Amino acid sequence: MIDRQLPAVRGRWRGDRSVAEIAQLAGVSQPTVSKVLNGRAGVGESTRRRVETLLREHGYRRPSGPPGTAGIEVLMSGMLGSIAIEVVRGIEDVAATRDLTVSLTDIRRRAAAGQSWIEPLLLRRPVGVVAAFAGFTTEHLELLDASGIPVVTLDPVVDxxxxxxxxxxxxxxxxxxxxxxxxxxHHRIAVITGPVKDLSSRARFDGFRAALDAAEVPYDETLRRSGVFTFEDGRDLALEVLSHPDRPTAVxxxxxxxxxxxxxxxxxRDLRIPGDLSVVGFDDIEHCLWAGPPMTTVRQPFAELGAAAARLVLSLAAGDKPSQHRVELAATLVVRASTAPPAAN
Structure with missing residues (x-):
């Protein structure tokens, strides 16, 4: 017997219960419900009948329009505004060539309001999804796959x-x-990284170590700090390494x-940049030009990244098999006034 004691929740997607609740009632996974709802294969006949019965009872209908009428969906959460604008601009440039729209979902804002984002997205049935946020789970991927919606992740935090x-x-x-x-x-070089689980953080740290190793400069673990990508963490972690008895000359x-x-x-610490301390960043956000002095940094081509993600997701939507699983664009060092030779002792 199917337990129907869950409280009804009106106004979610196309019935009086969410896909998660339908899945719980039917004793199956959410992707299975999504497959049944979208008429996809891979579900046993008895399971399909059980799920279809529940969907009918709770007012669900298969989407009536053709897939992809909403264009490309971009998912972001807490991304710096200037970076988000560039990424979306690149996606829009590609979408415009196909007469497609671009929709943006702010995951953090919806979560703060206690709102779901996956079910409204499934309802919109976009051509594809570009996900640029850290909270994208395997379950989300399975739900989108079950609905026939391809996904491309932008600089994923985890594999x-x-x-x-x-x-x-x-x-x-x-x-x-x-x-x-x-x-x-410089030989006393400190490094401040992002979260240790972050793939990009690990890759950047590995590049840092490789440069030291190639130059036969010893790596000093006491000059390494890991935090999050914020101004406050950069300040606090730098104060720690700048208190080192043998202070670094660069970060x-x-x-x-x-x-x-x-x-x-x-x-x-009353230190001059770059006279007492050279500093290098990563991203090349617009604030780098406003800093005093302007910052040396590594430029990420955010608009090009967005365009590459859009081309890839549209290729997947067309049924093409990608020639490569991971697309990497070049990062470019931009030298400005925050780096100079170390002061003579």
Whole structure:
């Protein structure tokens, strides 16, 4: 017997219960319900009948329009505004060539309001999804796959199994940044990274280490700090490494916000940039030009990343098999006034 004691929740998707609740009532997974709802194969006949009965009882209908009428859906959460604009601009440039629209869902805002984002997205049935946020789970991927909606992740935080992704070459970017400091004569170089579980953070740290190893400069673990990509973490972690008895003469940062935090830490320690401390960021957000002095950083081509993700997801939607699982674009070192040779002792 099927337990129907769950409280009804009106106004969700196309019935009086969410897909998750229908799945619980039927004793199956959410992707299975999505497959039945969208008329896809891969579900046993008895299970399909059980799910279809529940869908009818709760007022669900298969989507009436053709798939893809909503264009490309972009999922973001907490991304810096200037970066988000560039990413969306690149996606829109590609979408416009196909007469497609681009929709943006702010996951953080919907979560803060206690709202679901996956079911409204399934209702819109976009041609494809570009996901640029850290909370994309295997369950989300299965639901979208069951609905026939392809997904491309943008610089994923963790390995998303078989999901195609687009990003920049974080390793080579960090390698170039560190080599630049080594070529200036720095040997006491601190590194502030992002979260240790973050794939891009690990790649940037590996690039940093590779540059030191190639130059036969010893790596000092006491000059490494890991945090999150924020101004506050950059400031606080830099204050720690700048208190080291043998203070570093340069700092490589995981992103530009951390690097701006290092600027503040240097100010608090009465250190001049670049006279006493050279600083390199990563991303090349617009704030780098406004910093005093303008910041040396590694530029990520955000508009090009968005365009590459859009081309890839549209290719998947057309049924093409991607020639490569991961698309990587080049990162470019942009040298400005925050780096200089170390002061003579």
């Amino acid at each position: 998303q199994h078989r999901t195609p992704s687009v990003g920049c070459n974080n390793w080579s970017g960090a390698l170039a940044a560190t080599r630049h400091l080594l070529d200036l004569g 490589v940062c995981g992103d530009d916000l951390q690097a701006l935090g290092v600027y503040e830490a240097a100010r608090l």
